[in-house]
Amino acid sequence: MTDTLVNPHAVRAAACSAPLAAWWDANARDFPWRFGRTTPWGVLLSEVMSQQTPMQRVLPYWRDWMRRWPTPAALAEATPAEVITAWGSLGYPRRALRMRECAIAVRDTYGGELPHTYDELVALPGVGDYTASAVMSFAFGKRIVVIDTNIRRVLSRAVDGAESRGGGATARDRRLAQDCLPEDAAQSVVWNQAVMELGAVVCTAGSPRCGECPVADVCAFLAAGRPGLGEKRTRPRQRFAGTDRQVRGIVLNALRNADGHRLPYGSIESLWPDGAQLDACIASLDDDGLVVIGPDHSVALPG
Template sequence: MMNDTDTDIALRLAAWWESNARDLPWRFGRATAWGVLVSEVMSQQTQMSRVVPYWTAWMERWPDARALADAPKAEVITAWGRLGYPRRALRLQECARTVAERYDGELPRTYDELVALPGVGDYTASAVMSFAFGERIAVIDTNIRRVLARAFRGEESLGGSASQVEREMARRLLPESDKVSVVWNQAVMELGATVCMAKAPLCESCPIAGQCAFLRNG
């Protein structure tokens, strides 16, 4: 459960998100759930600025799971271009085939069904649940782990997989409201990507610098 300080941080982050969120084409309800999933797969280990043109062209060519499922493999690899790790493209097509065959072309709406899809792990399933379906679920990626570790524990997040402590903290800090929890996930992730970066964080631009345990600890 959030205390008064946690609530203050959540409010500050929500206001910051409202004014500073990057206008990415899959945000703000402009993409289907499938489009959100594609954006998350493309964004793994790839800068968002590089993803936008590939995502836009990809979704124009294959706007849903059925379209991608039927595409020639060579065309899928070519369209992936320079995003790197082309195996992701093939796994995404495997996912599309499963969605087309098992779910009549529509993404399933439960975490367990999503995480069972080819190429979909905990983070991607949680992100789709939150960002596409508006469900209350903790989304945990590298950026979120770094922000929460610095702001609330006053230390750096360790590499590797998320620890149990990090997962419990992410769940504890998640606002109770479905709608507010979505904003929270988006705002914390955006802060980690654009302000609270791993190297040379822009603390002078951070909306929660005054409440940050990491800065208090020097």
């Protein structure tokens, strides 16, 4: 408690806490994995799917996966081809294979129930620090720091008064998030969700809507005149058109539409004009376990 009183970050975060919680109550987007309406498995799936992908776009995929494979045991029975196909255009399709491996590990090691500790969760295939922390907080109601890009940006601005410049989470980001986290477990869950949501819909990277923000009165960044707004440490994102990511997506999409059949090299060849890039992309998909290449160079989803 003494720390809370002398730590300026904790003091400012405490001032944000009540208005933010009220804003969350009134404005949180109504996704089916929120408000205790799904299983811990459903929460995990939503977190994995929404990395790199806006939640609104995740929604139909999440519903489809939960209908087809409502439990880890159900997903563990699916084939790699089925999960890659069901991943559709969510991007970064290795995540689909990792989710299946995760489901198999949960079935075989934990009797089909997600484990309840951070250390066990983070040891599962495809589950990193963010996802393990998010499941501990959002599904199990534990007091734990959750750090994603949105949370880092909001805390850096509102509490520290500085622009968040991207790149990986630093020790300073972690200390700041730790300083700000409410002591009470239930409040910490609301805090994590509300800060993340604020970063997604109000305190956005390029154009924060400070006029609609529930913490504008206490925001250190706004008070300082929003210095360095939008400045980034990282390089601008690579364009998608023409990238290997695009080519890999085109190949996978053709295979998804092939109803489980192999595609002869002749039809694969017509998918992309740069043959060398196409071959390199097919080889990298093979390395990632997302396709199998036949002796005749035909390509298929893994069986």
